[in-house]
Amino acid sequence: MSAALDAIRALKARWPGATDRATLDHPAINVPPSDLLAVLRSLKEEHGFDMLVDVSGVDWAVGASPRFTVVYHVLSTAAHDYVRVAVDCADAASPEIPSATGLWPGADWHEREAYDMFGIRFTGHPDLRRILMWDGYPHFPLRKDFPLSGVPTELPDAEVVAETKTGAIAAPMAGGPFVASSGEINMAEAEPRAKDESWTERRPKPGA
Amino acid sequence: MAVEHTIPDTAAKNAQGEFETEKMSISMGPSHPSTHGVLRLQLELDGEVVTKADPVIGYLHRGDEKIAENMTYNQFVPYTDRLDYLAPLANNMAYAIAVERLAKLEVPPRCQAIRVITAEMARISSHLMGLGAFGIDVGAWTVFLYSFTEREKLYKLFEELTGARFTTSYTRIGGVARDVPPGWTDRVLAFCDQFLPQLEEILSLLTRNRIFTDRTAGIGVISGEDAIAYGLTGPNLRGSGVPLDLRKDRPYSGYEQYEFDVPVGTHGDAYDRYLVRGEEMRQSVRIIRQAVAKFPGGKWYAEDAKRIIAPPKDKVLTSMEELIQNFMIVTEGPQMPAGEVYFEAENPKGALGFFVVSKGGGVPWRLKIRSPSFCNLSILPKVCLGAMVSDVVAILGSFDFVMGECDR
């Protein structure tokens, strides 16, 4: 833990834009996008956090500001400590973050996944294309305004579509899943309700 | 012995006026016996040598992370089974510990011991499968059948404990689903006793087998720096000489009380990774024996975490307070405080991590699954360069990845 805390102290001293981030376990900082690469380079080269463990995107909600955050986890293989670095995307309509592939080649696939799922572009990435969904899929699935069941989309292979006459449909939810929403319980309105799916296999989506 | 492969310069060869050749672009997969599931390798070949390898993944992307945002923490446990479906109990444990860290919840020692025993059995199961698949890829059918026999014995033990052969969904947030049945730990020890000689027999089929060593020694060499730079973890990282094992370096769930060694390779080739996995199975047996010897009494779930873990069914059916508690936890989900945690466990394939962002309540806001196979596969474009097509098969077998985890 001390290696991580020392690193955080040094980073905050050197980059005034880096601020403490609330965390339940590992030390975490917020950095502005302009300082991101410098901070990561310093963590890697000066403080010994040599492994990039994870890069995740987070979508805070449609109207939230900032809407998208990218969270990096780095690990020091010598000190066995983690540091969390979070950077908020300035623009919710076209979020952009500098790419960390220059520091860690392993960031390549993680950033492609964040692009695929959220639409966050990483400037300087050698080959930013979709990785989990097929090339040409028009939506960003992990955004909060995209429904879990999906949106009817055309499949990429035209011959197969002609043969089978099927496409990517919105998965039939039968009104569920019935769960309470995220957030602290308000006992009055905490009944589990069907999440956004108001239609079933038999009853078509209203307005469709 | 290191095998040197140079990437041929096709254009230069053609310019010299030799026999004119063209590069061939083939797609290995997604339905291919050696790609261990639905991995597609877009290969560019000059004859038999790979000049470019581009893995295409996502053929098993099922939307787990989006599903997690719509399920309570306990409802998501079956989805974690199906991540690394060769060691479901280990995934269950990693997820449960990650979510428990949100509430800083410590489970009782008996629960920790149960989780360790099942995770190590899952490690043996996964490595046996990896061994079997690796054997089949390089042409050894017997290894596959022998290792599956041992796995069936493990399945029998899992079925007795959890009800399912694999895809067990055994852990809950705050404990495990049920206590071990009487006599189960004795049967586990009996399995371990007969497993070690069987393991030696299985490994003896491959370890000094001339064909196997020719096909794997010096193939797919990954240096320690490359392994760290690409985020490799688990036996792939340790095969390249980096002694990082989260069970020793950041112990969780009581691993610090058990004595075991961590095998580390030297050359970073496919043969070393195979040896590391074989030795890890022996160490797993050692851990299981110690855990069973020390097996503590007590409860298998955190009794005082009233808003997190459901009480036992007999109390639910007879007492009002437990009934309400059960109702709230099943419908609302285990109530976790707001905050962010990241926890990685040393799974058989590598470090499986869960980044949980909670805004309070029983449903996570964001659940990112850091998959070891995803990171392990990212080094493929580099490792396959200059190898021959049959070496690519050996490299894939030595990586022991699983697409369920990689694509989620």
Place this chain on the structure above:
Amino acid sequence: MVSANTDLTYNSKIEGDVIVSRADAVINWIRSNSMWPMPMGLACCAIELMAVAASRFDIARFGAEVMRFSPKQSDVMIVSGTVTYKMSSAVRRIYDQMAAPKWVIAMGACASTGGMYRSYAVLQGVDRILPVDVYVSGCPPRPEALLDALIKLQEKVKREPSASKLLSA
């Protein structure tokens, strides 16, 4: 009355070394006892498929242990695992490459209906792109369940009017 297509009798004392039977019975008997699977092993069900092929549950007893990954050498495609939309075109293309007669077993909940993955990326049942003959429920189905499905498929094959199909095709 037309007798069942399953009749296949042989009594060497009466008939000598000659078997007299219906063409249907012979063809169906041969086909059902050598169903070579095309394992479309996609996810967890593929592990149970491998367990069926291994020694404890031994699919070789049914003549079906030849799991060639080549569609041109297989009879039955066992779709085991979740079919995603990205993978669906590959599955359909491989099915199209199989030579007739061909059958499909949808193994597991994900292949039958999409299973517990009601999400944007998962094909809600492989029967949206392939004609399925036998559905096996389970997540994953026990190997015994898959063998039961194979037996049901064999019984289905034995009821087919194969000779007239061959003659009319």
